[in-house]
Amino acid sequence: MDAKRVGRRIKAFRKLKGYTQIDFAKELDVSIAQIGNIERGTKLASDEFLELIAKKLSVSKREIIMESFDNEK
Numbered sequence: 001m002d003a004k005r006v007g008r009r010i011k012a013f014r015k016l017k018g019y020t021q022i023d024f025a026k027e028l029d030v031s032i033a034q035i036g037n038i039e040r041g042t043k044l045a046s047d048e049f050l051e052l053i054a055k056k057l058s059v060s061k062r063e064i065i066m067e068s069f070d071n072e073k
Helices: 003-016 021-028 032-040 047-057 061-070
Strands: none
Touching: 003 032, 003 047, 003 061, 021 032, 021 047, 047 061
């Protein structure tokens, strides 16, 4: 799984939902730095955290990671 692609997808979905990084971090009860690291792809979220992110963004985890898997062929 490509952390940078996953991060870009999370950022895109976050923006579509109208969340700032600050608001999203508060919603997930994590630091802004953690959200920034995930969105930049410097850290990959755990499966459990990806599920939580997906739930908050009203998308499936698959939608978040799908592009990443498709481009790894």
